[in-house]
Amino acid sequence: MPSTARPPRDTGDTPFVADISRHIWRTKYRFGFASDGEAGIRESWARVAEALAAMEAPDQRTAWAARFREALEGFRFLPGGRILAGAGTGHRVTLFNCFVMGRIEDSMDGIFDALKEGALTMQQGGGVGFDFSTLRPRGTMTRHTRTIASGPVSFMDIWDATCSTILSTGARRGAMMATLRCDHPDIEEFVEAKREPGRLTRFNVSVQVTDAFMEAVRDDAAWPLVFPAEALEPEAGSEELLERDWPGYEGPVPCRVMRWVGARELWGRIMRATYDTAEPGVLFVDRVNHWNNLWYREHITASNPCGEEPLPPYGACNLGSVNLAAFVGKPFSEQAELDLDGIRDMVPVAVRMLDNVVDASRFPLEAQAETERANRRLGLGITGLADALIMLGLRYDGEAGRRKAAEVMRVITHAAYHASVDLAREKGPCAVLERERYLQSPFVQSLPEDIRTGITEYGIRNSHLTSIAPTGTISLLANNVSGGLEPAYAFHFRRHVLELDGTTTEYPVEDYAHDLWRRERGEDAPLPEAFVTATELDPQAHLAMQAALQPQVDSSISKTINIPADFPFGAFEDLYQRAYDLGLKGCTTYRPTPERGAVLELEDSVLAPHCCSPEREPD
Known part of the structure; x- marks a missing residue:
């Protein structure tokens, strides 16, 4: 009989399972404090949805607010953290995660x-x-x-x-x-x-x-x-x-x-x-x-600081992620499947939300506003990939897992480009578009003919549409789904979270898919083969997943390749050469040493990627 020791995953009044997720919402994304603040994350979702829908025509705002709110429900679509924290608050903050600054004279x-x-x-x-x-x-x-x-x-x-x-x-x-x-x-x-x-x-x-x-x-x-x-x-x-x-x-x-x-x-x-x-x-x-x-x-x-958005001077990251773990039906069964149609239907809503961020956001500098309003660059990506693969019974380091990952990213990218063409038809193309030259770019040439025909006829609203960010904090918010395209770092660990006063608090954390398995199958049920963690994988498997997805991404990918402490230096050097040969736009590795601190602490003292330290939360 399955164990009943764990509480239900959603009690109805809150979508949170983990204490750390509720803490993340309360300290980073909740508007207001105590009795005068938002009572729950659904109020936060409503605030964000209404703020972005306010960029629509007056007679369409109510309808779009409802659609935006639906996309946010159940953590299906995760806007970048700056959007969640700032939209609709009236605070003098930017809704963009990151910027590349101008030339240093x-x-x-x-x-x-x-x-x-x-x-x-x-x-x-x-x-x-x-x-x-x-x-x-x-x-x-x-x-x-x-x-x-x-x-x-x-x-x-x-x-x-x-x-x-x-x-x-x-x-x-x-x-x-x-x-x-x-x-x-x-x-x-x-x-x-x-x-x-x-x-x-x-x-x-x-x-x-x-x-x-x-x-x-x-x-x-x-x-x-x-x-x-x-x-x-x-x-x-x-x-x-x-x-x-x-x-x-x-x-x-x-x-x-x-x-x-x-x-x-x-x-x-x-x-x-x-x-x-x-x-x-x-x-x-x-x-x-x-x-x-x-x-x-x-x-x-x-x-930008995590590398998924190479940007021109004064360019900006306008990020959001599709939570793949939320689209897996009948997890852990032979009938488990990823709802590609559901993802395809939601992407246009996500693109519209992010496009509205351009108009809703403040900018620290006028040069940033001019650049972003001219190119309307978006970075729609994924999170929860590793957990989704586990729930589908696919190993992260297997060819079938890479094919599924590439397939879903292709669906997202093509749906995003279709949506941007439709937005160009409705609202006008981005100001920097020169159609003939834009269509000559290698990535655009790789898109299906109907998208290229649409660009020829109507233009495109957003110069770029996809990137894959680390999603460190928003993945924790979504009950600790695996971040970005990374494998699950560990199934149980301790996480140091930065508080508003600069101190840190330690929380026990459990991976989303692992928690779901234990709730459905019981505490003592053996883990299927698909349950693999970052440190168990060969570094080449990390690289192979990044290479499988890069052709479907018009910007870049934030990826940390975990390297064992005893990994030979010669093989390490070869990884970077291999990254170049595979057509990647960048490469980042992490090999643990006793001198480095960690955000995620395991019983065997394996250390976490450097980009996830408390002062560098990427979203």
Whole structure:
């Protein structure tokens, strides 16, 4: 007989099963406090639905509010955390999760203007990404003051301190991303910067890796470290000039060779630092730009803090996720199935909600408002993938599991593009659309003919529509479904949650699918083979799932590949080469060491991915 020790999953007055889920809602998403606040999450859903429906024509608002509210019910659609927390509150906050900031001008005024813009953005709840490649390398002479430049990494320390101060004042977000070109003269310092304990703790860091660099690594060739010649004094570096595309310039510019290094040696330093410290990640920047739907007007060199949204200067993440675990019928049985028709029907509602966020949101900076209102970029993705596969009886590391994941992501992407074409017909296309050039982008060319025909005839409302975010906090809110496309990290663990006063509270947490299995089959029922966790999987299985989904995603994917502590360094290096060969846009790994802290604590002391620390909750 099944055990009856566990309470029912939904008592009727609340959809919460776990105490941590209720805590997450109360501390992060509830509007108001105590007796004057929202009584339950259904009131929060109603607030969000009505706020976004207010962007519709007056005679349609009631109907759309009801449809938006239906999509939110049962955690079927999970808008980004900033939307849940801010929509309909009247607070001066942004509804966008993250931003990439503008070019950092290489002057004291420019540097501190960029710092101010980043601080204002973080203050309103947005994570930020920066490309520091525009800053002169350490040791070079400044033109006007004849002082010695201290280099980009030194200024990253100032950003880090500013972010820490903002977080300490009660702002929720503290996440930043820093990128640097693989041919910047300070790349080695950048790669090694986070080896120093306590340094740059508010940053994720990633190297912009070009196709030319990967070719040089393969060929064991010499690699030039360069900087735009016009920004350097004549005596800096060598007389040799090479043309390079450089952030802030239109087209290739003459760059002075500062020195040469071995490409394979530099790659080895990147890999060794990542193996030891979990950073830097790599951003395959040429591939990002090749696949960018707005290739004809954007040059991307940075991403949001978790990497799923490579963005142009002042670009923004407008995120939401379809909870696949909520669409599994008859779980754990031979008749278990994923309701693809239900997902296909809900996606247009989700797209419309996110499109309305563009008009409903405040923006920390006018440049951000102009950029987002022109491209109306969305990032619709998935969460609960691993739990859905478990409930369907499919292993995460199996070919059938990857095929199912790719199938559902294809359904979501195609439904999203159809919805955006319909919105363009109804409300008008995005301002940056140049139809012929947009249709030349490789991703758009991969879409079905009827979508491309629709774009030709009506345009498209949103330049981009899909990405896969970590969904760390909103997945906890949804009764701890597995986050994003990640495998279940563990079936039982302890989670440290950041409180409003900066302290942390520890909660026991159980995976959604595991909890459901125990409720239906009893506490002592053996787990089926499909119950696998992140640390049980071969790292190649993580990579294979990311590669299975990337062709169905027009932006990118946040994925942490869990690496055993004793994983050989040579095999680790091969993972990154394999990621490049598979066509991925980036790669992030995590190998536990005794020195690193963790958000998720297991009995065997396995540590959690670095992107999930309390101060870096991504949504």
